[in-house]
Amino acid sequence: MKLFDTHAHFDSFAAEGTVATVLQRAVAAGVARICAVGSSEASNELAAELASAHPDLIVAAVGYDRDQIDKPHDADKLAALASDPSVAAVGEIGLDYYYSAETAPAQRALFGRMLQFAAERKLPVLVHSRDADDDTIDMLGEFSTVWKKVFHSVEKTPPPGILHCFTGDAPFAEKLLAQGFLISFSGIVSFNNAGPLREVAKLVPEDRLLVETDCPYLTPKPFRGKVNEPAYLTRVAEVLAEARGGEPAALAAATFANACRLFQLEG
Numbered sequence: 540m541k542l543f544d545t546h547a548h549f550d551s552f553a554a555e556g557t558v559a560t561v562l563q564r565a566v567a568a569g570v571a572r573i574c575a576v577g578s579s580e581a582s583n584e585l586a587a588e589l590a591s592a593h594p595d596l597i598v599a600a601v602g603y604d605r606d607q608i609d610k611p612h613d614a615d616k617l618a619a620l621a622s623d624p625s626v627a628a629v630g631e632i633g634l635d636y637y638y639s640a641e642t643a644p645a646q647r648a649l650f651g652r653m654l655q656f657a658a659e660r661k662l663p664v665l666v667h668s669r670d671a672d673d674d675t676i677d678m679l680g681e682f683s684t685v686w687k688k689v690f691h692s693v694e695k696t697p698p699p700g701i702l703h704c705f706t707g708d709a710p711f712a713e714k715l716l717a718q719g720f721l722i723s724f725s726g727i728v729s730f731n732n733a734g735p736l737r738e739v740a741k742l743v744p745e746d747r748l749l750v751e752t753d754c755p756y757l758t759p760k761p762f763r764g765k766v767n768e769p770a771y772l773t774r775v776a777e778v779l780a781e782a783r784g785g786e787p788a789a790l791a792a793a794t795f796a797n798a799c800r801l802f803q804l805e806g
Contacts, residue, residue: 540791542776543572543798544769545723546631546665546703546751549589550582552768558589562596565769569791572798573597573769576665578604578631580613583620590625598802600628600665602653605635608645621660627802629657630665631703634678637670647674654682657700658689663801664700666720672707676714683718698801704753709739716747721801723749726759726767729778737782745793749801750775 544565552558565573575590575597577583583601590599601620603612620626632653634646657664664682668675679699686699702715704725712722722743728736740748750772752759758767759774773787780790799805 540569540773540776540788541571541795542569542750542772542791543574543795544570544752544754544772545574545701545749545798545801546576546725547573547754547769548578548582548756549575549585551755551766553585561768561770562593565772566596568770568773570769570772571596571795572804574628574665574798574802575599576631577601579607579610580616583617587620587623587626591623594625597625598627598804599623599625600630601626602629602632602656602665603649604631604667605633605642605646605649608642608649617656621656621662627662627804628665628700629653629660629662630700631667632664633667634671634675635667635669640670643671643674646671647678650678654678654685658682658685661689663698666700666702667704668702668707672711675702676711676718679715679718679720683720686719697803698747701749701801703751704757705739706736707739708735709742712739712742716743721747721749721797723751724775724779725751725753726757726771726775728782729759729774731760737778740779740782741784745790746797748779748790748794749797750779750790750794 575586577586586599590597754767780787
């Protein structure tokens with residue numbers, strides 16, 4: 540199998556000095572491409588550095604996520620990073636009302652700025668959404684409309700982005716698909732209580748499906764208790780393929796092609 544991990548955080552691996560080892564294990568497991576994701580000034584710089592150092596393996600996403608609402612944002616620095624060819628998306632960005640619903644207005648303001656930033660640079664977005672389905676759909680709907688205008692002269696509009704680490708229900712998925720978004724599943728799909736999520740995964744068309752680890756979080760079974768890493772993406776693909784009644788190799792090929800299309804890479 541040749542897999543594309545569309546969402547991986549490398550901050551802790553960099554702090555531990557284990558990035559090279561983690562990448563070696565990923566390649567040995569069949570992970571041929573990884574999107575290193577930023578969400579803060581430091582992680583944005585790290586993602587871009589990794590993509591520049593490993594151009595055949597890593598692409599980067601940069602942006603300011605919802606936990607950065609009270610942090611300083613260097614717009615010039617973010618713009619400089621996003622202009623590098625190794626940066627293929629804006630993210631991680633989005634809304635999360637689970638722990639801090641009281642900050643919803645500030646989250647929406649930052650999310651809106653990041654969506655505008657992405658549209659101006661014709662970069663797709665990697666979106667986080669938790670307990671914020673309605674606001675997410677509303678704001679992504681506006682972004683999708685702008686995105687179509689930006690690409691009005693193109694024969695086929697490229698996907699506007701990903702709802703990463705999807706854990707929502709069927710109606711949420713259907714609304715995202717109607718807006719043109721791809722839907723990515725993480726190790727959560729392997730959890731014992733994830734039966735409803737596996738049912739939703741069956742509804743996503745093959746050409747709109749992605750896989751990710753969201754490492755170092757959300758380690759799939761049977762590796763629970765270990766730190767998640769891109770090498771474990773094989774398990775996500777296996778579980779997702781089983782849920783959809785297909786073969787892991789076919790799912791890997793389809794999701795790899797989808798990710799390359801999103802990030803405008805050659806397969």
